[in-house]
Amino acid sequence: MRIILTGSPGTGKSRIAIALSEKLGFALIDIKRIACTRKLVGKSREVDLGKLAAALRPLARKKDFIAEGHLACEIRLPADFIFVLRTSPATLRRRLAKRHYGKKKLEENLMAEMLDYCVWRTEAVYGRKPLELDTSKRSVSGCVSELVKAIKQKKKRLDTVDYSPDLKRHLKVR
Numbered sequence: 001m002r003i004i005l006t007g008s009p010g011t012g013k014s015r016i017a018i019a020l021s022e023k024l025g026f027a028l029i030d031i032k033r034i035a036c037t038r039k040l041v042g043k044s045r046e047v048d049l050g051k052l053a054a055a056l057r058p059l060a061r062k063k064d065f066i067a068e069g070h071l072a073c074e075i076r077l078p079a080d081f082i083f084v085l086r087t088s089p090a091t092l093r094r095r096l097a098k099r100h101y102g103k104k105k106l107e108e109n110l111m112a113e114m115l116d117y118c119v120w121r122t123e124a125v126y127g128r129k130p131l132e133l134d135t136s137k138r139s140v141s142g143c144v145s146e147l148v149k150a151i152k153q154k155k156k157r158l159d160t161v162d163y164s165p166d167l168k169r170h171l172k173v174r
């Protein structure tokens with residue numbers, strides 16, 4: 001089983017992927033760590049997606065894995081299930097503030113979440129709709145249970161989120 005967890009930074013991919021891999025016994029592929037350890041950063045200081053795709057090519061021969069990272073929505077990886085983790089803007093703001101992100105980086109990340117960037121990008125790159133999981137109101141173990149249930153039942157849909165009211169409010173106060 002090949003499982004992809006993607007989503008905006010701070011939505012809980014790493015925490016949830018670790019717990020899910022322990023539960024299912026599948027290898028865990030941390031995409032951010034691969035990009036960092038192999039120094040796949042281009043001239044613009046952004047990760048070079050071509051080099052990252054090449055580094056992830058061996059996944060094609062792997063039967064069972066959980067690959068997690070926000071860049072998973074930019075590269076078409078072999079996948080049976082693609083989940084996009086979602087987090088309400090208010091909760092995400094709190095989580096990212098704890099990381100001491102600068103104002104610009106914080107706002108950019110919140111905007112990406114409110115615009116459903118990872119969902120649209122996944123759909124464009126993989127050619128199918130991902131399943132969305134809202135991590136705002138669930139514990140890590142609650143999220144893992146939902147993922148396991150979705151996989152076992154081969155669900156086509158999970159949560160529906162709509163952050164457009166948050167986006168409207170956000171744009172008004174800026």
Ligand SMILES: Nc1ncnc2c1ncn2[C@@H]1O[C@H](COP(=O)(O)OP(=O)(O)OP(=O)(O)O)[C@@H](O)[C@H]1O
Nearest residue numbers: 008009010011012013014015070095135138139140
């Ligand atoms: N229900 C939840 N599910 C996942 N994470 C949660 C949950 N509640 C709180 N968190 C917290 O959210 C924070 C962000 O989690 P994590 O580092 O796993 O995010 P990430 O999506 O991997 O971010 P990045 O893309 O930057 O690596 C952590 O401090 C984690 O403990």
Ligand SMILES: [Mg+2]
Nearest residue numbers: 013014015032
């Ligand atoms: Mg992470």
